[in-house]
Amino acid sequence: LKMLGEEKYFEEAFTLARKALSIGEVPVGCVLVYENVIIGRGHNRVNFYKNACRHAEMEAFDEAFLWCKTNCLSFDDVFLKTTLFVTCEPCMMCAALICKMKLKRVVYGCPNDRFGGFGSVLDVKETFGHTFPSEIVANCRKDESVELLQIFYENVLHSFRLTLIRSY
Numbered sequence: 001l002k003m004l005g006e007e008k009y010f011e012e013a014f015t016l017a018r019k020a021l022s023i024g025e026v027p028v029g030c031v032l033v034y035e036n037v038i039i040g041r042g043h044n045r046v047n048f049y050k051n052a053c054r055h056a057e058m059e060a061f062d063e064a065f066l067w068c069k070t071n072c073l074s075f076d077d078v079f080l081k082t083t084l085f086v087t088c089e090p091c092m093m094c095a096a097l098i099c100k101m102k103l104k105r106v107v108y109g110c111p112n113d114r115f116g117g118f119g120s121v122l123d124v125k126e127t128f129g130h131t132f133p134s135e136i137v138a139n140c141r142k143d144e145s146v147e148l149l150q151i152f153y154e155n156v157l158h159s160f161r162l163t164l165i166r167s168y
Contacts, residue, residue: 009033009085010107010140016043016056017087017148023048024155027148030056030086032064032103034078040064057086057094061101079103087145089138091115092122099130107137109145 009031016029020043032040042059046052064082068075083105084090090098090108095117098106111120118125118136125133 005036006033006083006085006107009038009083010109012038012041013085013087013109014141014144014148016041017145020044020056021148021152027152028056028086028088030060030084032060032082032084034064034082039067039078039082053093055091055094057084057090057097060084061097076102083107084133087141087148088112089116089118089120092117092124095124096128099125099128099132102132104133105135105137106133107140109140110142110149111138 012031013029016031017027018029020029021027025044025047027044029043030041031038040060040063042056042061042063044056045054045059048054064078065075068078079101080103082103084098084103085107087109089110089112090106091112092115106118108118113120115121117123118138124130125136
């Protein structure tokens with residue numbers, strides 16, 4: 001990470017990812033940081049809301065929009081100086097939002113080989129000619145990110161097997 005102080009923001013993203021895991025959501029956590037202040041936090045809540053769009057990044061952006069409004073600041077100005085920390089590469093939908101909102105920087109854990117929007121599947125920034133984010137840092141604490149996802153998918157597979165066994 002760019003500065004040692006940024007590790008605390010990434011740790012907060014992991015705390016949120018573990019919270020998501022504990023409630024049966026895909027373990028992805030996200031924080032938005034503006035001038036060393038966390039202005040938005042989020043973890044996946046797709047199952048909770050029964051809404052496929054409620055990714056960690058969307059949750060964090062909702063909080064950040066409210067923070068900007070509460071502090072009488074323009075989100076356009078704030079996001080130009082904001083870094084997003086997320087435990088897994090944003091999907092194409094979230095990557096498009098990040099580019100449109102002109103975030104300064106994105107730091108993510110593991111690649112998203114199924115839906116990744118910053119190069120693993122599609123590079124939204126390049127494909128659509130966006131100039132933001134100006135910096136993308138990949139593979140920060142990658143192993144830890146992958147481990148959380150493996151735990152989740154092992155639990156899902158185990159539950160599926162139990163369901164199959166009970167149905168016979």
